[in-house]
Every structure is written in C-alpha cells, then in structure tokens.
Amino acid sequence: MRRFAILLILLQLSIVNYQLSMIHAQPVMEIIKQHPAYSSCNYDIYPDSIPDNLTPAPAGKKPFYISHYGRHGSRYISNRTGYDTPYKMMIQAEKVDELTPTGKKVLQEMKRILNDSEDRWGELTYISSEQERQIARRMITRFPEVFKDTAHVSALSTIVPRCMISMSYTLMELAQANPRLQITMESTKRTQHYMNFQDPVLRKGYMTPQAQKAYDAYIAPLTSNSRLMEMIFKNPDIVKEIVDESFFNYYLMKMGLFILNTHLKNETYLLSLFQTEELYRMWQIDNALWYIHFGFCKLNGSRQPFIQRHLLRQLIADADSCIRLDRPGAQLRFGHDTVLLPLVCLMGINGYDLATDRLDQLEQRGWWCSSVFPMGANVQFIFYRSSPKDNDVLVKVLLNEQEARLPIPTRSAPYYRWADVRRYCLNKLEQYKD
DSSP states (O other), X not given: OHHHHHHHHHHHHHHHHHHHHHHTOSOHHHHHHHOGGGGGGGGOOOOSOOOOOOOOOXXXXXXXXXXXXXXXXXBOOSSTHHHHHHHHXXXXXXXXXXXXXXXXXXXXXXXXXXXXXXXXXXXXXXXXXXXXXHHHHHHHHHOTTTTXXXXXXXXXXXXXXXXXXXXXHHHHHHHHHOTTOEEEEEEOGGGHHHHSOOOHHHHHTSSOHHHHHHHHHXXXXXXXOHXXXXXXXXXXXXXXXXXXXXXXXXXXXXXXXXXXXXXXXXXXXXXXXSOHHHHHHHHHHHHHHHHHHHSEEGGXXXXXXXXXXXXXXXXXXXXHHHHTSSSOEEEEEEEOHHHHHHHHHHHTGGGTTOEESOGGGTTTTTOOGGGTOSTTOEEEEEEEESSTTOOOOEEEEEETTEEOOOSSOOSBTTEEEHHHHHHHHHHHHHTOOO
16 A cells, blocks of 8 residues: 555656646747747746636645745836946947947937836836736635635735835735735835845855856857847947947847836837847846856855745744634735745745756756746745644645646645645755854
C-alpha cells in the first residue's frame, strides 16, 4: 500500500511537471512576436483576461482564507534616466545635423513622451485602475466563500503612493461587490521590514566579479543594432563619438515599451522601429540580469531570493493565525516587483528556484521573469478546509491568477497540505543565516 502511495505521488508530480512544460512550450520569440510588451520584463502589462480553468477542490473542501502579495498596477517609469539616455544622444546628433528624416521624427516623439511623463515619474497610469479592479473582481467571483457576508478583509501596502492607490482600487471593487465586508487598510513604516525589505548585504553582493564576467560575455553579442543606427543617423560611423550604439539601442527600445503602460500606447510609432528579433535580444539581456539580481544564481552564491525571508515568515505566521479563526477572510498586501520575484524564487513556485551558472540556459529551463512580474502581478495563496474543525488544511498557489506548482509531493495537485508547505518553507528559511 505504501509503495502504491509513493507511485501515486510521483505520478501526480510528473503530471504537474508536464503541465508546466506545456506552459513554456511556446518559445519566447513567438510570445514576443504576438505580444511585444513581454520583452520589457517588469514593464509588461497585466493580461486583460485570465482563463477560468481552475481545478476543482478535493471533495468537501471549500476556500476560507486568501493570503496575497501583489505588485501595483501600470505606472510611469520611476525617473527620467531611462528616457534621458537616448534623448541626450539624439540632441547631440541634432546639433551636428546628423539626424535622418526618421531620426527627426523619433526626436519629436521623444520630446512628446518626456513632456507627458514630466512630474509623473513613478505614478500610476490610467490603466492601473482597471487592472486592479479586474483582479479583485475575479478573486471574489472565483472564491465567493471567502468574501461572503461580513467576512474580514485586511489590506496593507508599502508607503509608496502607487501601492497605496492600487490597494484602494482593489478594496473599492470588493466593497462594491459586497458592501457588508469588514474592510481595514493600512500603510505604515512599521511593516516595511517585510513588505519591502531590500537586504543591504545581499544587494551589495549580487554582482560578483564572476557574475559580471559571465553576464558581460553573455550579452556581448546581443547589444548592438547597426540597422537602427542607419535608420536614425546620416553617418552612423561619425556619430559614434556621441552615440553609444548599445546604450542607444537598449534605451530607445525601452522607451517604446514603457509607454505601452500609458495613454500614448496607440499614439507613437517608436516600437515599430524594432524587429521581433531585436526585442527578443533585449529580453535575453534583461532576463539574465533579473536572474542574477533575484534568482538562485550560482555565480553569486545562490542566496539572493533570501532577501524576502522576512516576508515569507510573516506569510506563514499570518496564515497560522487566520487558520485558527472560525470565519472566512483575506489578507491582501500591495508592494513591488523586487519583492514579488524573489519571493516566487524563494518558494520555488513553478520551478523559479532554478540554480545554475549558465545564463544561456535560462530560457530553455523556463526561468522567464516576464511571466512572474508584469504590472499588477500577484501571488495568491488560497486555503481550503471542510469546516473550522478540519485540521487537514489545503492550500493552492496562484501566480498571476493561474494555478502554480510547488516542489512538494502531493496527491491532489495543485492542492497541497498546508502542513507540508509550512514545513517546506521553514526548512528552506533555515538554510539562510543572517
């Protein structure tokens, strides 16, 4: 009997692994061809619709508690550096009369984008409101048992205005759906140690000499774009003294992608300057850098995801506390991409705990940062039981509202015993010593 149970667990894991491989069956290049914003990684736009294909819960189990961490919605870039880099190069080229007609048109577009973004750096755009409302709408539609009657919803955000406003959009939608909900919200420095913790020691040591050498070698053949230079400058060889080809190509491409999050998304042609292959190369550059920053990269000691150890401990403590209650409820937290990505890696959600020193294998092995933290990204932990007296609590993980897997044996994927998940996470945390 025991042997049969083991075989059943292994079979279930193989099914989940197969499902994950199917998610990544479509090459990144093809995704970018259909959806160019994917190449911008953390500036990708949250999908307008989510497939409603959730796996039914095991017999008798019903959702009673949701624990959530979400990134704010679409925003302007944090500061003008990303725009100034190509803009200043273009201004210099204009002064020496080196812009082609296309180049002059590009410069006018850049000025328009800069004017639109001025004094809005880091602020939410109009798109964010609908993003957060849709996520909240689907949450209450999918899990009505959690938000019924006078259920308690506790919301917490970092002290950054865009996170506070994203929290407000979500709560307004929930209150509209059920005015009887008991809602509280808070934004305070007292919770920053886990809501937006950036360990100075780990952050300082992420780009080791070994990592820098490997990264430089990896991106060397990816950064140039002579075709773009010839489109914009009359004499590309001459302007090389004032235009860094690699920087110009990268940041102009970023500029075209950033504005997809704004009201100018259909009113500029910057993105049309670039071919799919060029967008794909930029994705490769950024994906590798995000992996070094926040993945279990062997080039810097495989430690960076532990930046979010405090958040994971808090998630466990909060869940333990809420499980003891005899009423349903939800805890919603609103923060940042630099928290969400390492949390996903730390927990090993969907294989993002990948540890390697081969940057050229990230795509093949499914470490695609764009799938983790688009604008509005979120992780939801949905808890299930048959009654308040049921000690066999199950939990399901949703990454951006899609069922995800954990590296934990289970007989009922994507459902896991909370006791197993809790033990796994605590054992993982014990591997890191401050």
